[in-house]
Amino acid sequence: MFDQIRAAASERFSEEKNAIDSKAQARSEAIDAQNERYIAVKAQINNAKIAVESGFESIQTIRNYLLDLRNTIALAGETGEDPELRAGEFDAKIAQINGEADTGGPAFNLVGYINRVDFSPHTIEYRADLALKVTELQGTYIGHDWRIHANDGTYWVPDLGADSLTQYSELQGEVQKTTLSDGTEADKTSSLRNAVTLVSYDSTTGAITLDVTFDPSQPAETVTGTLEQEGNGLFGSWFYDGLTTSTGRQQAFDAIEKAEIELTSRESILQKAAGLVATDSRKIDEELDRLSKDKVAALTEQLDETEQLQVTTAQQIFAMQTNLDNLSQQQQNYINAFAGFVRSPFLRFNLTA
Missing domain, CATH: 1.20.1330.10 (f41 fragment of flagellin, N-terminal domain)
Incomplete structure (x- = not known):
């Protein structure tokens, strides 16, 4: 039991x-x-x-x-x-x-x-x-990013990786064209290393003037507008007389x-x-x-x-x-x-x- x-x-x-x-x-x-x-x-x-x-x-x-x-x-x-x-x-x-x-x-x-x-x-x-x-x-x-809002309403925007500057119809607009001395049409893109010269810049107002060359055999195009930028403020040597002065x-x-x-x-x-x-x-x-x-x-x-x-x-x-x-x-x-x-x-x- x-x-x-x-x-x-x-x-x-x-x-x-x-x-x-x-x-x-x-x-x-x-x-x-x-x-x-x-x-x-x-x-x-x-x-x-x-x-x-x-x-x-x-x-x-x-x-x-x-x-x-x-x-x-x-x-x-x-x-x-x-x-x-x-x-x-x-x-x-x-x-x-x-x-x-x-x-x-x-x-x-x-x-x-x-x-x-x-x-x-x-x-x-x-x-x-x-x-x-x-x-x-x-x-x-x-880093440093920038662009120029030109007086004609267009924008000049740099390619930071290629050290070049290109004109656009507007922000994210169409690339503008230019006719070279041989008659061919090309994008309005120039090298910041040797084809862009700073003429003047007013840090107070942002007013800026550049000479941009697309064809060495043609006169440079003068660009006047307002600089817009963000970041640390450092440009390439073109902004500082190429360090020559x-x-x-x-x-x-x-x-x-x-x-x-x-x-x-x-x-x-x-x-x-x-x-x-x-x-x-x-x-x-x-x-x-x-x-x-x-x-x-x-x-x-x-x-x-x-x-x-x-x-x-x-x-x-x-x-x-x-x-x-x-x-x-x-x-x-x-x-x-x-x-x-x-x-x-x-x-x-x-x-x-």
Whole structure:
């Protein structure tokens, strides 16, 4: 009979243990699912953090390039130096600066990829929690982009990678044409290295005049308009007399000094972005830590409930065994007592007449 009782208790134990395990598994799966969602959010925040850190690195790289430019300008003024060679070095370094600004993809860049139509900076958005909160990081531009809005309504826009200048009917309009001395028609595009000359520039009003050559055998075209620009303010050597004059070289030195100040100002925009990223990252880390603690608590609760079930079951089996032993002992006592009573001489009598 005890085996039957123990089997029944074991069956109840298994049922209750399965209930405990099922509850714990459901809770664990819910925690894991929540954890995965937070990890996905953290991944977006980490990408934004990479963009911010890369921006700081690019600013430092450009600061180093500015030191190189100072050295190039100084050498251009030395006796026996080739100004054209130094101007080429200067222009190559300017191209490196603009290239550094746009390094990496847009998803990881807060200091480049300017909108060339309205000069608005690039921005990065990321999900900041499991609800609908989205953080937008405002970028900046540490390269230099510019164009000239001519008095005739057209636009002269540079190709920063090719060091050329092209006339368009309007922003994002059609390329204008010119007729060369041999009668052929060509785009109105000139090299900023050797076919564009700065005639005058007023930094207060932005008024600017250029001489642009399309064909060496033809007179240069004079372009007058307003300079529109964004970024660090550094032009190629054409803007500074090709570094051939002391005035031009001093203007280049002054432009570098302003660019250094501009970099510091734009670095503060990155610092603000870094603060936003750090705040969002900390909040997600707190949630992940909470979920980790919940996971441990769920496991601890499962173990505690299982242990308590084992103790309770063992106690119940022991109690039932004790009860059975007591019943068995009482039964034996009754049997022994009855047997003694039957053997008593007082119960003996003669049934015959």
